[in-house]
Amino acid sequence: MSKLDGESESNLRKAFEEAEKNSPAIVFIDELDAIAPKREKTHGEIERRIVSQLSTFMDGLKQRSHAIIMAATNRLDSIDRALRRFGRFDREVDIGIPDAVGRLEILRIHTKNMKLADDVDLVQIGNETHGYVGADLKSLCSEAALQQIREKMDVIDLEEDTIDAEVVDSLAVTQDNFRFALNQLTSTFLRDIVDEIPTTTWKDIGGLEDVKRQLQALVQYPVEHPQKYLKFGIIPLHGVLLFGPPGCGKTLLAEAVANECQVNFISYEISELLTMPYEESRVNIDNIFYKACQTAPCILFFDELDAIVKSRGDSGTTAECVINHL
Known part of the structure; x- marks a missing residue:
């Protein structure tokens, strides 16, 4: 240009x-x-x-x-x-997001020249990096290696031109280094709609034991044991509505179940859609659902759902159109 x-x-x-x-x-x-x-x-x-x-x-x-x-x-x-149109770019190839097998292959490529500790489990890392593309996995490996170097900075003399062979031999990227890197990075695909990775656990939420058990049965177990549900012909639910007074922990519960399941978490406030023209809201909804499907397993959490219901009385409004599109 x-x-x-x-x-x-x-x-x-x-x-x-x-x-x-x-x-x-x-x-x-x-x-x-x-x-x-x-x-x-x-x-x-x-x-x-x-x-x-x-x-x-x-x-x-x-x-x-x-x-x-x-x-x-x-x-x-x-x-x-x-x-x-036909005769121009009429063949479109969707590269898509790599699955667990693809992620494992990519991880092996980027770690083949790295010294890995015995506790490193690339299969587990591949299973936990839903929604990561090749560039994300490359960054993950680099960040893990950098973290290993940071941990050994006390024995590395930066003023020397060379590093002692004994120190070099002691450098081995560990599973904890990868765990640290996972907490620092977010999938590029989700970066524009995910503010932070949930760290909330069930232990962080006091009480609500019955609600926790229900969410475990409805969400966590189907995600953790999909083959068992498939074997018995049970179709997992796709929608769960949390209701209660303000401040009772609805958002925390959603974050906790996502963290416990080790799945991607997309949180979106419905009120944001109401401030946009309908066409822009429709495109945003399409984009959110597309990214949720591409990075599955994923929990898509719509906060303040009542904001859209309150506005539905006026036919032809953005709220009416957004509800229909959802």
């Missing part, structure tokens, strides 16, 4: 000409949403022209040139519709 008039289009033309000249070739455009957003939602004239030029160039590619145009984005809905 360039602020100079016509330079962005010229650069794009040169890239396509170079690809055709040196075919077979692949032209890779990273962060496509930055240069080709929906034209009705952008005020920049350059972006509008780029979308038109890119569409024209893709339509004009000769079949025999064997030039393939690939692009990447993490905001698919922001891409102009014209570029997603």
Whole structure:
């Protein structure tokens, strides 16, 4: 992208000409949403022209040139519709979030050159990192290694050019180092909607023993023992409504069950949706549910649900539309 008039289009033309000249070739455009957003939602004239030029160039590619145009984005809905038509970017591949097996493979790749202590259980770490992508797992391994170095700082002489071999041999990343790193990092996928990772446990909540038992039966056990429920043909519940006076511990209970289950926790206040135009609220709801499904197992907690119910009397309001969409 360039602020100079016509330079962005010229650069794009040169890239396509170079690809055709040196075919077979692949032209890779990273962060496509930055240069080709929906034209009705952008005020920049350059972006509008780029979308038109890119569409024209893709339509004009000769079949025999064997030039393939690939692009990447993490905001698919922001891409102009014209570029997603047949003959352009008409094949879309959802990379998705790696499952437990995939996470274990990634962890093994990033720890193959690390000295691990005997207590390190990569299988367990892989099972606990729901919603983590490759970059997150790489950061996790790096943070764990840095924590091991921090713990040995008292025996490392920073003024020396080399580190004593005995000290180097004593450096081994432990399970506690990984545990520390897990408490410091959040999945990139959830970072914009998760303020902090819940640390509340059942022991932190006084009383409410009957409520705890109900939540364990409704939420915790199905998550911890899914195969047993599947074996007996029991379908776990997908919705639980906590009700009670202000300050009775509803949010704490939701955080505790998420922490005890070791699942992702997304908390969202319904009142925030009511301050937005309906279309924006709808997009936010879609985004929240999509991220919850992609990072499952996950608890999606809507706080202050009564705020939306109070407003439902007025038909046609944002509250009415938000309830229907939920």
